[in-house]
Amino acid sequence: AQSFKQLWKVITQGRTDWSEIEGGEFARIKTLREKLQAVHRREDVFKELMVSLHSSKYLGRQTTRKEMQGFTRTWEVFSVTDRGKIQLTRPSAVLLPVPQLVARFEAEQEQQTKAKLEELASRGIDVNKIPSGEIENGGGPVMQTHLSWTRTLERYRSSGRESLAQAMEALLERILEWRQQMAVEFSMAPYNVLEDHLAKRIAYSKICEVEALEQIGVRFVRVDDLSKLVSEAIAELFGNSEDGGDEKGDDRDAQYLVFPEEPYKISQSWKHAVFKVNKNGKLPPWKISANRFANGEHPQAIAGTQESGKPIQVDTVIGHILESLLHKGCVVDLNRLIQLVPTTSRITKQDWEKLEVAACNLKVDVVEDEKFVLKELMLEASGRPDKPNEEKSDSEREEDKAWYVKLKWWQQIKRAGVPIQFESAQSPVTKKQRCE
Numbered sequence: 001a002q003s004f005k006q007l008w009k010v011i012t013q014g015r016t017d018w019s020e021i022e023g024g025e026f027a028r029i030k031t032l033r034e035k036l037q038a039v040h041r042r043e044d045v046f047k048e049l050m051v052s053l054h055s056s057k058y059l060g061r062q063t064t065r066k067e068m069q070g071f072t073r074t075w076e077v078f079s080v081t082d083r084g085k086i087q088l089t090r091p092s093a094v095l096l097p098v099p100q101l102v103a104r105f106e107a108e109q110e111q112q113t114k115a116k117l118e119e120l121a122s123r124g125i126d127v128n129k130i131p132s133g134e135i136e137n138g139g140g141p142v143m144q145t146h147l148s149w150t151r152t153l154e155r156y157r158s159s160g161r162e163s164l165a166q167a168m169e170a171l172l173e174r175i176l177e178w179r180q181q182m183a184v185e186f187s188m189a190p191y192n193v194l195e196d197h198l199a200k201r202i203a204y205s206k207i208c209e210v211e212a213l214e215q216i217g218v219r220f221v222r223v224d225d226l227s228k229l230v231s232e233a234i235a236e237l238f239g240n241s242e243d244g245g246d247e248k249g250d251d252r253d254a255q256y257l258v259f260p261e262e263p264y265k266i267s268q269s270w271k272h273a274v275f276k277v278n279k280n281g282k283l284p285p286w287k288i289s290a291n292r293f294a295n296g297e298h299p300q301a302i303a304g305t306q307e308s309g310k311p312i313q314v315d316t317v318i319g320h321i322l323e324s325l326l327h328k329g330c331v332v333d334l335n336r337l338i339q340l341v342p343t344t345s346r347i348t349k350q351d352w353e354k355l356e357v358a359a360c361n362l363k364v365d366v367v368e369d370e371k372f373v374l375k376e377l378m379l380e381a382s383g384r385p386d387k388p389n390e391e392k393s394d395s396e397r398e399e400d401k402a403w404y405v406k407l408k409w410w411q412q413i414k415r416a417g418v419p420i421q422f423e424s425a426q427s428p429v430t431k432k433q434r435c436e
Contacts, residue, residue, distance in 0.1 A: 048099040050078060056096065058084040109138040116147060123150045129196065144309030145197040149204055160390050161397075167237040172203040174233050175226070182222060193220050204311045205303040206234050215301030239398070255349040255422035257409070259334040270326040270415045272370040289320035294331060299340055314340075315401075319408055325416035334418065338409075345405040349422040354381040355410045366414050378403045
């Protein structure tokens with residue numbers, strides 16, 4: 001018999017301070033929690049389930065009172081009845097009334113799924129190619145990829161970024177043209193060469209490294225050709241040159257930030273760092289990305305294969321990995337990571353000095369201050385005027401983006417206390433460089 005409050009805490013939140021719980025018992029509860037859908041882990045649903053199990057004679061229930069520090073404490077204790085023990089030894093289906101909240105949730109989910117399918121169909125997506133399991137569950141990687149793609153294009157167009165939306169569509173078109181050529185050459189159905197949702201993931205996250213393409217599920221024998229095609233298309237359509245230095249032009253004499261080949265282990269957390277597990281017991285996104293990178297996954301593959309099914313940008317993944325520098329015990333291969341940053345976004349010695357001067361002028365101490373205004377520091381360091389986003393050209397937005405990447409590296413490196421070194425080279429990037 002155990003406290004309902006503590007039992008609920010274990011199942012709904014995946015954590016406990018319940019020192020008396022037995023290891024085997026906790027393992028069984030943890031397994032139960034993992035098999036339950038999110039709605040079934042809600043407190044009100046769990047309470048209703050416990051009441052149903054009690055009404056069906058599977059659980060006993062009694063109220064316990066105890067004097068503690070001059071106060072009377074009251075709580076409920078549940079215990080497994082003889083009928084419940086028989087059920088545990090001879091597992092079979094237990095039929096209980098569907099909790100009202102679950103029934104309402106399932107009805108709402110059905111309506112939401114219907115709306116998503118109608119949205120996709122209205123945008124020319126063949127919903128018959130979405131796995132039935134995803135439709136039953138209200139979503140999944142395939143459905144979410146299609147939704148992310150169409151909604152991102154709409155967002156770009158509604159914010160005046162038509163050229164960026166067109167570039168994304170052109171990149172996808174080239175990928176699909178390559179797929180059609182391969183299908184004809186190998187007498188295969190195009191869908192068997194490359195599935196539609198994978199093509200959109202590649203275009204959305206700009207995945208072009210062979211290693212990353214294979215990690216997201218591209219199994220076609222000519223993956224090298226696809227990698228080359230996407231790399232060239234990105235350079236042409238998005239204007240990301242791999243050949244030169246900063247935003248002011250080609251500077252082959254620039255000194256770039258470099259790191260030793262050995263991974264760097266963080267010996268002490270940054271003073272303001274907070275490691276917070278989500279209420280559902282899951283690790284924070286930055287930790288998930290950092291773990292996947294440490295296990296050998298390419299940031300492009302991480303960006304294209306999120307648990308939610310919604311692809312993200314590679315810069316977001318790199319930001320996650322840099323976040324791990326603030327937490328004791330994390331090990332980061334900075335040499336490998338910085339090779340995946342485009343030359344235009346790699347921080348040079350001159351950039352570093354500009355950021356240092358800007359911080360001094362604005363009285364910002366990036367190590368001591370928990371928060372500061374990134375935009376103010378970026379504008380001070382770059383010498384760029386402050387313009388409304390809708391008035392910026394695409395090239396100005398790209399320059400802002402490059403400076404924010406540099407600022408992120410500068411900030412996290414200083415907070416982690418990582419030794420810095422700059423090195424002159426015609427091209428600081430090796431063959432592993434990210435092709436975006």
